[in-house]
Amino acid sequence: MLDTQLIGRLRAIVGDGHFRDDREALVAHSYDGTPMLQSLPDGVIYPGSTEQVSEIMKALAEYRVPVVSRGSGSNLCGGTVPAHGGVVMVMHRMNRILEVDQENLTATVQTGIVTAAFTAHIESLGLFYPPDPSSMKISTIGGNIAECSGGLRGLKYGTTKDYVIGLEAVLASGEIIRTGGKLMKDVAGYDLTKLLVGSEGTLAIITEATLKLIPPPASKKTMLAMFRDLYGAARTVSRIIEARIIPATLEFMDNPTIRVVDDFAKLGLPRDMEAILLIEQDGDPETVERDIERIREICGLELADRIEVAETREQAEKLLTARRSAFTALARLRPTTILEDATVPRSKIADMVLRINEIAHKYNVSIATFGHAGDGNLHPTATTDARDSEEIHRVEQAFEDIFAAAIELGGTITGEHGVGLVKAPFLEWKIGKAGMEVMRGIKLAFDPHNLLNPGKIFANETRKRVVIDRG
Amino acid sequence: MANANTAELPQKQPAAASGNPLARTLQAKLDYDQLTNCMRCGFCLPACPTFRETGIEPESPRGRIALMKAVADGLMEPDQAFNDQMNHCLGCRACEPACPADVKYGQLIEQARDAIEDHADRGIPVTGMRKLFFKGIFPHRSRLRLLGGTLAAYRKSGLRRIVRGSGLMRLFPKHLREMESILPDATAKGVVETLGTVYPAKGEPIARVALFRGCLMDVMFAGTNVNTVKLLSEAGFEVVIPDNQACCGALHAHAGEMAAARELARVNLQAFADAGIEYIVSNAGGCGAMLAEYDHLLHEDQPLRGDAERFAARVIDVSKLLVDRGRLPAFAEPGNKGQEQVTITYQDSCHLRNVMKSPDAPRQLMKRVANVGFAEMKEADRCCGSAGIYNVTQPEMAGQILESKMEHAVATGARYLLTSNPGCLLQMKLGAAKHGGDSPMEVQHVVDFLYERAVRTEKHS
Ligand SMILES: Cc1cc2nc3c(=O)[nH]c(=O)nc-3n(C[C@H](O)[C@H](O)[C@H](O)COP(=O)(O)OP(=O)(O)OC[C@H]3O[C@@H](n4cnc5c(N)ncnc54)[C@H](O)[C@@H]3O)c2cc1C
Numbered sequence: 001m002l003d004t005q006l007i008g009r010l011r012a013i014v015g016d017g018h019f020r021d022d023r024e025a026l027v028a029h030s031y032d033g034t035p036m037l038q039s040l041p042d043g044v045i046y047p048g049s050t051e052q053v054s055e056i057m058k059a060l061a062e063y064r065v066p067v068v069s070r071g072s073g074s075n076l077c078g079g080t081v082p083a084h085g086g087v088v089m090v091m092h093r094m095n096r097i098l099e100v101d102q103e104n105l106t107a108t109v110q111t112g113i114v115t116a117a118f119t120a121h122i123e124s125l126g127l128f129y130p131p132d133p134s135s136m137k138i139s140t141i142g143g144n145i146a147e148c149s150g151g152l153r154g155l156k157y158g159t160t161k162d163y164v165i166g167l168e169a170v171l172a173s174g175e176i177i178r179t180g181g182k183l184m185k186d187v188a189g190y191d192l193t194k195l196l197v198g199s200e201g202t203l204a205i206i207t208e209a210t211l212k213l214i215p216p217p218a219s220k221k222t223m224l225a226m227f228r229d230l231y232g233a234a235r236t237v238s239r240i241i242e243a244r245i246i247p248a249t250l251e252f253m254d255n256p257t258i259r260v261v262d263d264f265a266k267l268g269l270p271r272d273m274e275a276i277l278l279i280e281q282d283g284d285p286e287t288v289e290r291d292i293e294r295i296r297e298i299c300g301l302e303l304a305d306r307i308e309v310a311e312t313r314e315q316a317e318k319l320l321t322a323r324r325s326a327f328t329a330l331a332r333l334r335p336t337t338i339l340e341d342a343t344v345p346r347s348k349i350a351d352m353v354l355r356i357n358e359i360a361h362k363y364n365v366s367i368a369t370f371g372h373a374g375d376g377n378l379h380p381t382a383t384t385d386a387r388d389s390e391e392i393h394r395v396e397q398a399f400e401d402i403f404a405a406a407i408e409l410g411g412t413i414t415g416e417h418g419v420g421l422v423k424a425p426f427l428e429w430k431i432g433k434a435g436m437e438v439m440r441g442i443k444l445a446f447d448p449h450n451l452l453n454p455g456k457i458f459a460n461e462t463r464k465r466v467v468i469d470r471g
Numbered sequence: 472m473a474n475a476n477t478a479e480l481p482q483k484q485p486a487a488a489s490g491n492p493l494a495r496t497l498q499a500k501l502d503y504d505q506l507t508n509c510m511r512c513g514f515c516l517p518a519c520p521t522f523r524e525t526g527i528e529p530e531s532p533r534g535r536i537a538l539m540k541a542v543a544d545g546l547m548e549p550d551q552a553f554n555d556q557m558n559h560c561l562g563c564r565a566c567e568p569a570c571p572a573d574v575k576y577g578q579l580i581e582q583a584r585d586a587i588e589d590h591a592d593r594g595i596p597v598t599g600m601r602k603l604f605f606k607g608i609f610p611h612r613s614r615l616r617l618l619g620g621t622l623a624a625y626r627k628s629g630l631r632r633i634v635r636g637s638g639l640m641r642l643f644p645k646h647l648r649e650m651e652s653i654l655p656d657a658t659a660k661g662v663v664e665t666l667g668t669v670y671p672a673k674g675e676p677i678a679r680v681a682l683f684r685g686c687l688m689d690v691m692f693a694g695t696n697v698n699t700v701k702l703l704s705e706a707g708f709e710v711v712i713p714d715n716q717a718c719c720g721a722l723h724a725h726a727g728e729m730a731a732a733r734e735l736a737r738v739n740l741q742a743f744a745d746a747g748i749e750y751i752v753s754n755a756g757g758c759g760a761m762l763a764e765y766d767h768l769l770h771e772d773q774p775l776r777g778d779a780e781r782f783a784a785r786v787i788d789v790s791k792l793l794v795d796r797g798r799l800p801a802f803a804e805p806g807n808k809g810q811e812q813v814t815i816t817y818q819d820s821c822h823l824r825n826v827m828k829s830p831d832a833p834r835q836l837m838k839r840v841a842n843v844g845f846a847e848m849k850e851a852d853r854c855c856g857s858a859g860i861y862n863v864t865q866p867e868m869a870g871q872i873l874e875s876k877m878e879h880a881v882a883t884g885a886r887y888l889l890t891s892n893p894g895c896l897l898q899m900k901l902g903a904a905k906h907g908g909d910s911p912m913e914v915q916h917v918v919d920f921l922y923e924r925a926v927r928t929e930k931h932s
Pocket residue numbers: 032033068069070071072073074075076079080091111112132133134135138139140141142143144145146147148149150151152200201202204205206207327416417453511512513
């Protein structure tokens with residue numbers, strides 16, 4: 001429960017309708033896209049400006065009430081579940097594009113804007129903002145920045161961090177800071193911009209972002225290659241890169257995924273294939289032609305069973321269907337879908353997929369793997385049922401083993417979804433004790449009273465996977 | 472990670488009996504499997520008109536499902552705010568095609584409203600009116616026809632007294648006042664009275680089909696029903712119109728009157744049972760969608776289950792049937808050769824699009840009309856705010872939605888705005904009158920527009 005005086009103050013800051021503490025509002029902000037997590041906040045607030053955010057933070061700091069910043073609540077790590085209650089701050093009202101600077105090729109936006117709305121505007125101006133998480137139709141730029149989201153274009157174009165060049169943010173104390181700017185170079189002190197990218201709402205509330213834009217590629221070509229041998233597919237990925245070709249997209253689906261997708265979309269995929277690679281190249285037309293031809297040769301050398309190159313946009317769309325249906329097909333299989341993002345060096349993809357399959361077998365759970373082969377970012381996806389606690393326990397054990405395997409192969413526990421609540425207990429596995437201490441120090445410097453998204457990134461205990469509640 | 476704010480949630484099944492009677496009914500009626508299927512990914516949010524208008528989570532499909540689940544889990548007691556939240560939903564079901572997990576949202580919202588209706592404390596006038604409306608008028612054709620007669624009289628002679636006297640005005644006060652101006656001339660003569668119960672195909676018959684005439688359609692838009700039959704005949708279909716058919720039950724189901732909806736479905740199974748027909752044709756997206764889901768509606772009715780499945784499988788929208796199987800006549804805008812092109816645009820019927828999954832057929836037909844240019848309206852796939860009786864029960868939200876809808880419609884520069892459902896037709900007429908400026912566009916049913924422009928070699932009676 002919030003102090004009534006604090007409630008009065010919050011209402012005064014944002015106006016009556018933009019603070020709510022009725023049961024409906026609390027329940028509807030108790031979850032995010034993460035399965036089986038739910039915890040009620042004490043209030044929900046919708047600020048309309050940076051100044052309001054600042055005033056809210058001052059009030060909350062005074063009363064030592066935690067705050068969970070929230071975009072669309074699509075994250076998969078429990079990042080916006082208010083595990084310690086407090087106030088959920090929804091950024092949706094702050095959704096304006098403040099400026100598109102065509103001379104410097106930058107855009108400045110408020111962070112509550114939905115990613116797809118932003119990119120649609122940018123593309124209408126003939127410009128390009130490459131980060132394209134699969135959730136971009138709902139996710140906000142603020143959420144993308146706070147999770148450092150990636151997408152299909154990550155291999156060639158990088159992820160959100162590569163496009164954020166300046167930020168405005170409100171600290172736990174209510175003070176407003178500005179970092180970076182419309183600058184392609186800036187070494188004035190520590191790089192606070194990059195530090196805030198991927199900070200998961202634990203260091204500051206990000207209110208404005210200046211993003212780098214680039215000219216769009218002139219053309220694009222799409223192809224699909226199917227392999228009976230997993231290692232053949234994996235070697236293809238490495239050899240493409242060795243040949244100094246960086247495809248715009250290099251996606252992967254394993255055999256369990258192929259089967260599920262074929263059942264769902266009736267594409268007539270060969271069900272005995274161990275892997276499918278979806279490859280796209282973009283750029284000026286001659287280079288694209290040359291690269292695709294070269295990739296086709298490499299696929300042939302690695303004994304791809306079938307290679308299809310799209311000649312028209314419609315054909316390309318058809319080839320893309322298989323990969324695009326992967327998540328939907330898996331999500332319909334069982335009531336609960338757990339999508340993880342263990343990531344390994346790309347040379348280790350085949351090893352990792354085999355390890356995942358062994359682990360799934362060991363715990364007798366269904367896990368299908370697809371993902372971004374080009375950057376080693378895999379999505380082992382478990383299909384299960386939240387109501388079956390015994391099975392859920394086995395799924396959790398399997399994921400523990402998968403995280404361990406990823407680290408063993410030189411990888412990480414999360415490539416793009418973030419640590420949040422879900423992976424907090426495993427963070428130390430990746431960065432070690434000393435790493436944890438440095439991060440704790442940073443957190444303390446920004447947020448001495450632990451008010452910003454408490455419970456995220458830092459777990460009370462390492463290793464034991466904690467699930468607070470099943471919702 | 473224990474702390475005071477973390478609510479204790481049950482692990483598995485719906486919560487044990489709650490003291491709140493509505494909570495108990497909701498727990499009994501809500502399909503817990505569907506609630507569990509929602510993985511809270513949020514992909515449905517941008518598709519939802521009420522979320523887009525308000526930007527707040529409880530007004531989104533994900534939010535409403537979470538509220539239902541919270542009640543089922545015993546985390547929350549349903550109160551007036553909960554009921555309001557459920558009633559704000561348009562029932563347009565745009566959230567379903569957007570959902571990767573195939574959550575049957577339409578079923579969940581019907582179950583929730585059904586439970587709410589069981590406990591509704593409406594005071595006598597409204598209860599009486601609902602009873603008259605849902606149990607007294609709609610299920611009974613003769614009475615509806617009588618009402619049709621009344622409406623016709625009302626329009627023609629301004630006998631407001633009659634409508635007021637019948638209590639209709641009290642149920643939808645503000646709304647009807649606006650609606651009044653755009654209500655079409657209701658007729659006392661429906662399609663059967665005009666054409667009889669069998670209408671022959673022109674030329675070699677392709678198939679024998681049955682017309683579902685609808686109740687609102689046959690009273691307010693009887694002319695459209697007549698044109699539907701004639702157009703089907705032109706295209707080579709023999710049309711039967713079983714006279715003992717009833718209302719589809721959609722308005723009842725959407726308002727939570729499930730028992731009444733099932734009763735109507737049983738009447739219709741019977742009515743269409745021995746007509747010897749290949750298709751049951753609907754020209755109202757809302758009715759068609761309801762009919763196409765009789766299998767779900769009567770799922771638990773063991774003896775009728777098979778019949779309901781067969782019935783549902785035969786339901787098709789008139790546009791889809793014409794495009795898929797018809798011998799289409801040529802269509803042309805008369806007297807417009809080489810002159811300034813006439814622009815037409817289309818507003819999707821949500822249920823035709825999201826439930827019957829036939830968004831393309833009406834557009835294909837419209838594009839066939841010579842001397843006419845089709846302009847796609849921005850966000851034509853978004854609900855117009857009519858949604859059954861939504862514009863009656865939630866006039867404010869409906870008004871907001873309609874305003875942005877008309878902006879997009881006007882931007883196309885269209886002279887005709889066409890649609891495929893009577894509710895949408897009324898709503899768009901209202902929109903055109905309110906926001907259409909000095910020379911508002913004409914709003915018509917696709918079938919009427921086409922039939923008037925069909926180039927016929929020989930005229931039927
Ligand atoms: C089906 C599905 C597919 C997905 N695909 C991808 C994918 O391809 N790539 C990928 O990287 N991710 C993916 N995600 C994960 C998720 O969509 C991203 O993490 C996204 O960036 C979250 O955006 P959001 O606006 O929903 O943020 P939220 O979920 O609301 O918040 C995420 C985090 O950001 C913080 N935050 C939000 N706004 C602010 C702000 N203004 N200031 C400070 N902190 C803030 C929150 O506190 C929280 O910790 C997917 C999710 C789903 C459900």
